[in-house]
Amino acid sequence: MKPPASILRFALFVLLLTACGEQTSIPTSPNPVTASATPFPSDPTLAPVTDEPIAKSTTAPATATASPPSPTPSPTQPINEIPHYELTAELDYYQHRLSVEERITYPNNSSEPIPDLVLIIEPARYPGVFQLNRIAWGAGEAMLDYTREIGYLHIPLEQPLGPDESVELIISYDLFLPSPSPSYYGRPVPFGYSSRQTNLVDWYPFIPPYVTGQGWLVHDAGSFGEHLVYESADFEVNIHLSDSQTPLVIAASAPARVEDGWHHYKMEAARNFVWSVSDQYVMTTTTVDSIAVLGYYFAANARAGEAALQATAEALGLYNALYGPYPRQSLSVVEADFLDGMEYDGLFFLSKGFYNLYSGGPADYLTAIAVHETAHQWWYSAVANDQALEPWLDEALSTYSERLYYERIHPQGLDWWWTYRIHYYQPRGWVDGSIYNPEGYLAYRDAIYLNGALFLEDLRELLGDESFFPLLRSYSDKYTRQIVTADNFFALLGDFSQEDITPLLDKYFQHR
Ligand SMILES: [Zn+2]
Numbered sequence: 001m002k003p004p005a006s007i008l009r010f011a012l013f014v015l016l017l018t019a020c021g022e023q024t025s026i027p028t029s030p031n032p033v034t035a036s037a038t039p040f041p042s043d044p045t046l047a048p049v050t051d052e053p054i055a056k057s058t059t060a061p062a063t064a065t066a067s068p069p070s071p072t073p074s075p076t077q078p079i080n081e082i083p084h085y086e087l088t089a090e091l092d093y094y095q096h097r098l099s100v101e102e103r104i105t106y107p108n109n110s111s112e113p114i115p116d117l118v119l120i121i122e123p124a125r126y127p128g129v130f131q132l133n134r135i136a137w138g139a140g141e142a143m144l145d146y147t148r149e150i151g152y153l154h155i156p157l158e159q160p161l162g163p164d165e166s167v168e169l170i171i172s173y174d175l176f177l178p179s180p181s182p183s184y185y186g187r188p189v190p191f192g193y194s195s196r197q198t199n200l201v202d203w204y205p206f207i208p209p210y211v212t213g214q215g216w217l218v219h220d221a222g223s224f225g226e227h228l229v230y231e232s233a234d235f236e237v238n239i240h241l242s243d244s245q246t247p248l249v250i251a252a253s254a255p256a257r258v259e260d261g262w263h264h265y266k267m268e269a270a271r272n273f274v275w276s277v278s279d280q281y282v283m284t285t286t287t288v289d290s291i292a293v294l295g296y297y298f299a300a301n302a303r304a305g306e307a308a309l310q311a312t313a314e315a316l317g318l319y320n321a322l323y324g325p326y327p328r329q330s331l332s333v334v335e336a337d338f339l340d341g342m343e344y345d346g347l348f349f350l351s352k353g354f355y356n357l358y359s360g361g362p363a364d365y366l367t368a369i370a371v372h373e374t375a376h377q378w379w380y381s382a383v384a385n386d387q388a389l390e391p392w393l394d395e396a397l398s399t400y401s402e403r404l405y406y407e408r409i410h411p412q413g414l415d416w417w418w419t420y421r422i423h424y425y426q427p428r429g430w431v432d433g434s435i436y437n438p439e440g441y442l443a444y445r446d447a448i449y450l451n452g453a454l455f456l457e458d459l460r461e462l463l464g465d466e467s468f469f470p471l472l473r474s475y476s477d478k479y480t481r482q483i484v485t486a487d488n489f490f491a492l493l494g495d496f497s498q499e500d501i502t503p504l505l506d507k508y509f510q511h512r
Contacts, residue, residue, distance in 0.1 A: 081107065082269065083233040087204055092242045093277055096177040096193050102204055103138070104169045106161075110212040113160035117167070118216045119146075119153040120228065122202035123175055123191070125221065131174040138168025152218065153205070171205055186223065188340040190274075190349050196298065197278040197337045201344060202228065206272075209483055217483075219388035224444060225435025226342075226387040230271035232481045237265040237273050249281040251296045251334045253346030267346065269327070269481050271381050274344040276334050288313045289320050291328070297335040297355060304358035308333050308350055308370045311362065314409050315371035319401065322469065323378045323476040331377065333370060341369065343376035343398075362409075363416035368402050375401030382480040390486055392431045396452025397472075403453060427451040430510040432486060455508040462504065463497045471496040486512075 084105040091098050108114050124130040135143045135153075147154040161167055178192040190199045209217040209231040219227040240262050241248050250256065252275040256263040267273055276296070284295040284306060293313040297305030312333045320326055328346050336342075336349035350373060354366040375398040379385075385393035402421065406414040429439075429447025437444040460468040475484075475492055490512070493501070505512040 082109070083107065083207060083231060084236070085204065085206065085233055085273070086236045087273070088238045089200075090240045090242055091198070091200075091277060093198060093246075093248055093279070094243055096198065098175040098177065098200065098203070100171075100173055100175070100204060102169075102171040102173070104171070104205075104207065105138075105166055106169070106207050107166040108161045108163050108210070110210050111163055112212050113162050114157070114210055115160045116157055117155040117161075117169075118208055118218060119155060119169070119171075119205045120202075120208050120218065121152055121205045122228070124148075125151045126178050126191075129176055129178050131176065132171070133174065134170070134172040136170045138170060140170070143169075151221065173205075175203065188338040190336060190338070190340065190342050194337040196280045197276055199274070199276045199336075199349070201274045201342065202272065203274075206233070207231070217386065219386075220436075222388065222435040224441040225391055227435060229386050229388070229483060230384055231483070232269045232271065232384075235265070235267040235270055235273040237267075237275075239263040239265070239275065241277070246279050248277050248279050249283060249296065251276045251278075251281065251294065251332045251347060253332070253344060254328065255292065255330050267328075271345040271384055274347050276347075276349070284309050286310070286313050288317045289326070291316060291326055292330040294330055294332040295334075296332065298337070298352070301335060301352070301355040301358070303360070304355035304366055305335065307358060307360075307364075308335075308355070308366055311367040311370040311405075312374050315374040315401075315405050316377075318405060318408055319375055319378055322404065323472060324382075324480070326377055327382065327480075328377075331374070333373070341373065343373045343380055345377075345381040348373035348376065361413070362406070363413035365421075367410075367413075368406075368417060368421055371405040372398045372402050378476055383476055384483045386483065386485070387435070389434045390432065391435055392433075392448045392452045393484060393486060393489065395449050396431060396456060399449045399453040400456040403457070422450050422453060425450055427454060431455050431508045432511055451508060455504065458504055458507075459493075459501070462499050462501065467496045 086103040088101045089098055090100075106117070121130060135146065137143060143155065145156060157167075177198060179194065190201045191203070192199065209229055211217055217229045219229070221227045235254075237252075237254075239250065239252075239256075241250075250263055252263075252265055253270065253273045254265045254267045256265055258264070265273065278296070280298055281296040282299050282302065282305060284297070286293050286309060293309060293316060295305055295309035295312070297308070312331065316326060316331060330346065332347040334347060334349050335355055336351050339351050339353050341349045341351045341354075350366070350370055354364075354369055358364055358366045376394060379394040379397040379401070380387075383393075385391075387394065399421075403414070403417060406417045425446055427446040427450030429437075429443055429451055431447060431452045433444065433447050435444065437447070463471065471493060474496070475489065478492065479488060
């Protein structure tokens with residue numbers, strides 16, 4: 001018999017949802033969204049209609065012109081093997097304004113000429129948030145002939161960018177940050193500010209992955225789930241807080257070097273760089289395997305803040321051993337001042353709902369979701385995937401990683417985990433579904449996260465631990481810094497086991 005407190009918590013969690021975003025409120029508009037299931041076409045005539053109200057940026061300058069493409073500077077041999085982003089940002093915390101100078105060096109790592117560029121600009125999805133001041137080629141030549149689409153710019157090139165050539169872009173812009181709720185997405189999202197934090201996620205224009213033979217990997221935003229796909233890139237970020245009178249704390253994807261009031265960050269082969277600022281953060285830290293684990297929480301949630309830090313550190317140590325070494329110097333867990341959470345490279349947000357409801361002890365959603373987000377450092381950051389079309393590759397593996405945490409670190413919580421995280425919801429649905437599930441968020445979560453974890457449990461049982469764990473380790477080693485597909489996963493599986501997995505595929509996968 002569960003004690004009364006557990007019954008109360010359980011009743012609450014019947015109303016709570018968990019996903020990445022690990023939400024603690026029910027989405028208000030789980031409307032189906034049509035997927036752009038194919039990469040963005042390189043032919044502009046096939047591009048989506050521009051400037052629909054859903055995502056218009058009211059302050060950006062003129063869009064397409066009728067003029068032919070302006071001369072593209074001669075591409076050069078790439079200095080870097082992967083894209084490089086240099087960002088210099090000045091934040092006025094209390095005015096909610098960010099001014100940014102950005103330089104992108106983009107090498108064509110594909111084996112074919114690239115006829116045009118695509119620049120993802122997530123902040124431009126929010127009305128009145130993104131103000132483009134200047135966009136130019138690397139040597140300063142103005143770029144006049146881009147087309148503004150929903151959430152991105154399309155930039156034609158006069159000369160295709162050949163394999164192993166690179167091009168530079170300079171972008172100057174301001175962000176007039178939105179309040180997180182209500183958001184453009186109709187659900188809580190990390191981007192923007194609250195009365196006690198400002199979150200800068202997907203805050204800079206970036207170039208999506210280019211797939212040889214297919215084109216740019218760009219998807220429509222869904223009503224739930226994540227639609228962005230990130231190529232590994234190097235980041236050099238310089239941040240200045242213009243209000244130096246108030247003590248402000250920055251949580252970021254990487255450790256800072258502070259000099260003359262500027263915070264300098266470097267991050268290599270990362271999916272993204274995110275940061276969060278608050279005048280109220282309490283910071284706590286520990287170390288595991290020489291990695292600094294940093295916790296940022298609000299004062300009222302001290303006990304939960306320490307528990308989130310502890311669970312993150314334990315999980316980091318476990319996954320280091322199981323999946324391979326975490327490549328960064330730090331990992332930050334940040335209390336999100338909204339009812340959602342999200343993983344990013346080197347940092348994740350954990351919903352305040354989990355902090356507020358923390359009961360003590362590891363058999364708790366705060367712990368389960370903290371270790372889930374920690375696992376995303378392998379299944380999302382190191383080994384990336386198409387989050388829109390094959391979300392199970394990161395979400396099922398991260399959910400199953402929760403099971404491994406309880407099994408190995410807190411076995412007394414394992415029954416709780418199976419009961420309240422998985423079986424209560426009686427999960428069903430195809431594991432290989434996309435984020436564009438017309439049945440809504442719950443069906444999506446049950447299929448991808450929960451049924452996905454059941455698939456991995458069945459797979460482990462079939463293969464045996466002697467093959468299952470080497471498979472996961474090899475999958476991580478082989479595909480780190482890359483973007484995988486389910487084909488990659490199953491091809492590697494074939495190298496590790498001769499077992500007939502057809503019954504499992506029939507049970508869990510629609511298209512295998
Ligand atoms: Zn997740």
